Amino acid sequence: GFMTRHERKIFDDLKSPHLKYWVPFVWFGNLASKARKEGRIRDSVDLQTLLNEMNKYRSWCSLLFGYDWVGIPLVYTQVVTLAVYTFFCACLIGRQFLDTDQGYQGHDLDLYIPIFTLLQFFFYAGWLKV
Numbered sequence: 001g002f003m004t005r006h007e008r009k010i011f012d013d014l015k016s017p018h019l020k021y022w023v024p025f026v027w028f029g030n031l032a033s034k035a036r037k038e039g040r041i042r043d044s045v046d047l048q049t050l051l052n053e054m055n056k057y058r059s060w061c062s063l064l065f066g067y068d069w070v071g072i073p074l075v076y077t078q079v080v081t082l083a084v085y086t087f088f089c090a091c092l093i094g095r096q097f098l099d100t101d102q103g104y105q106g107h108d109l110d111l112y113i114p115i116f117t118l119l120q121f122f123f124y125a126g127w128l129k130v
Contacts, residue, residue, distance in 0.1 A: 019065055025058045084128050088121050 002024075003011065011023060029051060036047045095117050 021061050021065065022058065025054060028054055081128060084124050088117075088124070091117050091121075
């Protein structure tokens with residue numbers, strides 16, 4: 001619904017080895033310049049403001065395209081995996097309860113299974129897989 005059938009045909013027939021996100025921006029710039037010449041845009045400052053905002057949006061799209069173009073190196077996923085598993089190995093040792101036979105006051109055994117640590121591990125491991 002954003003293009004006419006004729007515009008869609010022109011867009012599809014355009015050959016480009018990369019994404020064609022920039023084509024509507026060129027069309028917009030040409031239409032805005034034509035509107036200025038025809039008097040539909042009364043002031044050149046208004047035209048400049050429109051084109052500046054359009055260029056800002058176009059640069060955001062190209063930045064997004066750049067993120068899609070470059071993959072995440074394998075070493076980053078390996079480092080995150082190592083960090084998650086190291087964190088939970090430390091949690092297994094650090095979150096253990098004190099031995100109740102020693103008689104420490106205020107350190108009674110509350111739980112036998114560390115439920116919140118297990119939940120945290122399942123969430124982190126799930127996000128890691130995603």
